[in-house]
Amino acid sequence: MNDRTRVRLTVNGHAEQVEVEPRAILADVLRDNLGLTGTHLACEHGVCGACTVLIDGEAARSCLVFAVQAEGASITTVEGIAPDGGLSPVQEAMRDCHGLQCGFCTPGIVVSMTAYLNTHPNPSDADLKEAMSGNLCRCTGYQGILAAARQAADRMNASS
Amino acid sequence: MSSPVAARFVGSAVHRKEDRRLLTGHGQYVADASAPRMVHAAFLRSEHAKARLNSVNIEAALSAPGVVAVYLWSDFHEKFGEAWHAMLGQELVVPPPLAIMDVRYVGDPIALVIAESRALAEDACGLIEVDYEAEQATVDYATAAADGNVVHAAWGLPSNVMVDMPFTPMSPDLDETFNSVQHVVETTIIQNRYLCVPMETRGVLASWVPGLEELDLIVSTQSVHETRNFFARYLGLDEGAVRVSARDVGGGFGQKMFVFREECAVVLATKLLGRPVKWIEDRLENLTSAGHSRNELGKVRMAISADGIIEAITVDHVADVGAYTPCPAVMDPTLLPGPYRIPRLGFSTQMVWTNTMGKAAYRGPWMFETTAREMAIDIAARQIGMDPAELRRRNLLSLAELPFTSPGGKVFQEITPLETLEQALGMLGYEEFRKEQAEAREQGRWLGVGICVYVEPTSMEQATLGTEGATIRIDSNGKVVAYLSTSSHGQSVETTMAQIIADDLGVAYDDVTVVQGDTQSTPYGPGTGGSRTAVIAGGAAHDAAVAVRDKVLAIAAHMMEAAPEDLQIAEGVIAVRGTPDRSLTMKEVATQAYTNAHTLPGDVGSGLEATIRFKPTRFPTWSNATHVCVVEIDPDTFIPRILRYIVSEDCGKMINPQVVEGQIFGGVVQGLGGVLYEDFRYDPDGNPQTTTFLDYLLPTTGETPLIEIGHIESVSTTNPGGFKGMGEGGAIGAHAAVANAVGDALAHLGVNVTSTPLGPEDIFQLVQASQKERA
Ligand code: FES
Ligand code: FES
Numbered sequence: 001m002n003d004r005t006r007v008r009l010t011v012n013g014h015a016e017q018v019e020v021e022p023r024a025i026l027a028d029v030l031r032d033n034l035g036l037t038g039t040h041l042a043c044e045h046g047v048c049g050a051c052t053v054l055i056d057g058e059a060a061r062s063c064l065v066f067a068v069q070a071e072g073a074s075i076t077t078v079e080g081i082a083p084d085g086g087l088s089p090v091q092e093a094m095r096d097c098h099g100l101q102c103g104f105c106t107p108g109i110v111v112s113m114t115a116y117l118n119t120h121p122n123p124s125d126a127d128l129k130e131a132m133s134g135n136l137c138r139c140t141g142y143q144g145i146l147a148a149a150r151q152a153a154d155r156m157n158a159s160s
Numbered sequence: 161m162s163s164p165v166a167a168r169f170v171g172s173a174v175h176r177k178e179d180r181r182l183l184t185g186h187g188q189y190v191a192d193a194s195a196p197r198m199v200h201a202a203f204l205r206s207e208h209a210k211a212r213l214n215s216v217n218i219e220a221a222l223s224a225p226g227v228v229a230v231y232l233w234s235d236f237h238e239k240f241g242e243a244w245h246a247m248l249g250q251e252l253v254v255p256p257p258l259a260i261m262d263v264r265y266v267g268d269p270i271a272l273v274i275a276e277s278r279a280l281a282e283d284a285c286g287l288i289e290v291d292y293e294a295e296q297a298t299v300d301y302a303t304a305a306a307d308g309n310v311v312h313a314a315w316g317l318p319s320n321v322m323v324d325m326p327f328t329p330m331s332p333d334l335d336e337t338f339n340s341v342q343h344v345v346e347t348t349i350i351q352n353r354y355l356c357v358p359m360e361t362r363g364v365l366a367s368w369v370p371g372l373e374e375l376d377l378i379v380s381t382q383s384v385h386e387t388r389n390f391f392a393r394y395l396g397l398d399e400g401a402v403r404v405s406a407r408d409v410g411g412g413f414g415q416k417m418f419v420f421r422e423e424c425a426v427v428l429a430t431k432l433l434g435r436p437v438k439w440i441e442d443r444l445e446n447l448t449s450a451g452h453s454r455n456e457l458g459k460v461r462m463a464i465s466a467d468g469i470i471e472a473i474t475v476d477h478v479a480d481v482g483a484y485t486p487c488p489a490v491m492d493p494t495l496l497p498g499p500y501r502i503p504r505l506g507f508s509t510q511m512v513w514t515n516t517m518g519k520a521a522y523r524g525p526w527m528f529e530t531t532a533r534e535m536a537i538d539i540a541a542r543q544i545g546m547d548p549a550e551l552r553r554r555n556l557l558s559l560a561e562l563p564f565t566s567p568g569g570k571v572f573q574e575i576t577p578l579e580t581l582e583q584a585l586g587m588l589g590y591e592e593f594r595k596e597q598a599e600a601r602e603q604g605r606w607l608g609v610g611i612c613v614y615v616e617p618t619s620m621e622q623a624t625l626g627t628e629g630a631t632i633r634i635d636s637n638g639k640v641v642a643y644l645s646t647s648s649h650g651q652s653v654e655t656t657m658a659q660i661i662a663d664d665l666g667v668a669y670d671d672v673t674v675v676q677g678d679t680q681s682t683p684y685g686p687g688t689g690g691s692r693t694a695v696i697a698g699g700a701a702h703d704a705a706v707a708v709r710d711k712v713l714a715i716a717a718h719m720m721e722a723a724p725e726d727l728q729i730a731e732g733v734i735a736v737r738g739t740p741d742r743s744l745t746m747k748e749v750a751t752q753a754y755t756n757a758h759t760l761p762g763d764v765g766s767g768l769e770a771t772i773r774f775k776p777t778r779f780p781t782w783s784n785a786t787h788v789c790v791v792e793i794d795p796d797t798f799i800p801r802i803l804r805y806i807v808s809e810d811c812g813k814m815i816n817p818q819v820v821e822g823q824i825f826g827g828v829v830q831g832l833g834g835v836l837y838e839d840f841r842y843d844p845d846g847n848p849q850t851t852t853f854l855d856y857l858l859p860t861t862g863e864t865p866l867i868e869i870g871h872i873e874s875v876s877t878t879n880p881g882g883f884k885g886m887g888e889g890g891a892i893g894a895h896a897a898v899a900n901a902v903g904d905a906l907a908h909l910g911v912n913v914t915s916t917p918l919g920p921e922d923i924f925q926l927v928q929a930s931q932k933e934r935a
Contacts, residue, residue: 021279023279031191031192036185037185037189037191037192038184038185038186038187039185040189040191040359040360040410041191042359042360042361042410042443043443043852043853044442044443045443045852045853045854047852047853047854048359048853050359077185078183078184078185079184079185079186081184082183082184087180087183087184091183091184094179094183095175095176095179095180095183096175098173098176098818098819098821098822100179100182100183101411101650101651101652101822101826102358102359102360102408102409102410102411102649102650103178103179103182103183103187103408103410103650104187104189104358104359104360104410104411105359106182106183106187107185110183128861129861129862130861130862132860132861133860133861133862134860135860135861136359136853136858136860137359138357138358138359138411138413138826138830138858139359139411139650139822139826140822140825140826141822141824141825141826141827141828141829141830141864141867141890142825142829142859142860142861142864143821143822143825143864143866143867144822144825145861146861
């Protein structure tokens with residue numbers, strides 16, 4: 001545990017430096033070293049999507065990424081999705097459509113949906129179902145999540 | 161006298177108070193908490209379903225990097241006191257925090273390692289050497305009662321039977337009826353083992369402060385107060401010396417209603433160490449060791465007259481409670497006749513121990529009565545040659561004929577079983593579907609429809625469950641703070657209770673803050689579970705708000721020299737009716753009450769705060785629904801796909817329709833998951849086979865259908881709001897609806913669906929078996 005490595009990252013726009021064990025996963029470093037506890041861990045084996053963050057703009061499961069692999073990368077966590085003090089179109093849609101109950105899966109849902117809609121401006125309902133199928137939620141039965149994806153897609157489209 | 165306030169928020173889908181923090185990553189779950197000098201815990205768990213522990217060598221672990229302590233049973237022995245929950249009674253003791261001399265299921269905790277990080281604690285677990293002497297495990301509950309391998313032989317128990325209730329006829333002419341009716345239908349219904357699986361696993365941060373002699377727990381729980389009371393007994397402390405809090409909890413579904421042995425071990429560790437100890441369970445542990453559910457079977461018999469009247473129903477029921485049950489909640493056989501006019505009932509019940517994870521409560525823990533009855537009704541309909549919708553229609557109760565006393569002694573009122581059936585069938589277009597199905601069969605497509613009708617006992621009274629409490633205060637700025645006895649873990653309690661309180665006080669929804677999940681500030685409550693918040697906590701919130709409103713009106717009346725009954729409150733302004741220029745703001749009244757109380761006469765000066773405990777006028781508060789499901793099974797791959805899912809429900813008056821529908825959606829998807837995708841399996845030696853999310857398959861957006869909901873509103877009179885509980889119903893109704901739809905899709909092949917799960921492999925086997933039988 002003594003052979004720590006220095007990793008430099010940009011997280012939600014801030015330059016950060018952390019000393020980590022080679023085996024430390026990115027999710028733990030975000031949560032424990034940087035205090036960004038919005039990123040949740042619900043399986044730690046890459047299936048549930050709760051730990052999803054953006055790495056250089058692309059959605060990634062931070063439980064499957066070693067922190068050292070993220071050297072030099074720009075990371076966006078759920079804390080960095082919202083504009084200052086407000087809610088992003090995805091977050092607003094999730095609230096409007098009751099896309100969350102206990103909220104534990106929610107950070108991963110928000111980040112995954114944001115990443116998808118940023119690169120797919122005209123999704124069909126079937127596309128949205130497919131796009132969100134990598135995020136598990138045990139509370140909502142996905143009805144509100146899919147409705148939110150539809151609303152967010154339509155609003156982001158209308159305003160672009 | 162007309163009400164001094166007008167309802168504005170109850171009944172509407174306001175934005176949830178919880179959402180901003182949860183959407184922006186600012187929820188506060190137990191894993192997010194930390195404390196100075198905190199250390200981390202990991203359990204070493206049994207790899208055998210049944211074994212003697214010859215020796216456990218912890219030397220290497222103790223000297224591993226970062227290790228602070230390694231505990232075995234001998235370290236905890238005699239360090240704790242009573243270990244029971246008020247709701248379950250003193251008989252049902254939480255098992256020892258660590259295994260004593262032997263292990264009884266895979267996952268049984270043997271040692272607790274405390275280290276400077278979770279990774280180091282897990283590393284050290286790998287250095288502990290356990291010498292097991294494996295024994296033959298008992299895994300199949302259907303045969304466990306007669307099995308000579310006794311799970312609890314070490315306790316000197318003679319057999320695997322925990323509870324054995326012999327057949328009890330609830331009607332004297334039961335035998336006669338079965339001997340004289342036209343049709344006797346007999347079928348054995350088997351429901352598979354599936355689990356709560358909250359997305360947040362269990363976890364606790366336990367801090368014992370030496371010198372202060374106080375225990376502080378942040379824990380993922382459905383009941384902070386019962387957890388507080390439990391640990392006060394456990395450590396022999398006054399309840400005031402234990403604080404339990406849970407700001408955000410990532411789902412529970414029954415699993416987190418009671419204290420687990422792991423939490424006991426962590427509490428003992430902090431007490432011994434004098435340092436905060438944090439344990440966050442991993443998913444493997446949550447799937448294998450956090451309580452299992454369902455896994456019940458019943459031989460159902462029905463006596464049916466020539467014209468399709470169900471004259472009697474009986475069940476011989478067996479439930480698996482595993483090795484140690486956190487909550488032995490199994491089917492309630494007195495509910496077996498459900499919302500039907502069935503006049504006769506009989507039942508037997510057996511609960512058996514096996515070398516598997518123990519039974520825990522799960523959303524509608526008694527619900528096997530619905531699965532057993534509704535699947536048996538479909539078998540019966542096919543056997544007597546009647547459409548399953550028609551057989552139900554002829555026997556279901558309707559609102560107009562209530563109250564009705566069932567042979568199980570249930571008094572039903574204010575429910576709408578037949579009405580919801582007709583609404584749901586109408587939403588589907590049942591007759592047209594039958595035509596479409598016949599045409600589809602001609603083309604070699606397998607379509608089926610399944611129905612499930614049930615009645616749900618909500619807001620029950622057992623032991624601690626009868627009441628909830630609320631303290632409501634208007635603060636010095638005229639804003640409202642409500643301290644509630646609830647422990648929300650996804651139910652939108654901050655939102656719905658604020659809607660009720662805002663209406664009763666005539667203030668804005670945004671001006672109400674709800675505090676819950678903290679024993680240091682809130683009134684006692686038994687926990688959020690059993691679909692009881694809207695009715696009981698809602699009643700407490702209402703009564704406390706009305707009591708505070710009376711105080712506001714009394715002070716305002718004095719200030720304006722008016723009679724209290726001439727005042728009204730709207731949007732936080734108290735005015736004299738008909739003279740709107742004579743008014744005061746809530747803040748002005750609060751200023752008077754807080755800073756000039758001495759100028760108020762008599763008890764008008766007694767502040768702007770009230771605490772009320774509420775008890776419904778009777779128990780339970782019944783709610784009901786009908787589920788209708790359409791599936792298509794691919795004849796080549798045997799993959800079932802849900803084409804339509806319809807729920808017609810009656811939860812009385814809705815506080816927030818979006819929250820109601822969200823609860824139904826979530827419950828339905830858990831129920832259909834348990835039929836089509838989720839199945840926790842052990843091999844014959846008791847080794848778990850489904851220990852990750854790659855083997856234990858939760859439904860995703862890919863498999864989940866659009867769910868259509870119809871509402872019928874028969875108002876409840878058990879509580880002032882007219883509400884009924886409804887949190888469990890979705891999970892109760894979906895199991896039989898989906899299984900029956902699969903059964904209907906396969907009926908033309910001669911298949912009888914009587915058991916779950918029903919994945920492609922299971923369906924393939926059923927079709928093969930029936931083809932063999934026919935050949
Ligand atoms: S925690 Fe990373 S995918 Fe589940
Ligand atoms: S909101 Fe609870 S798991 Fe998705």
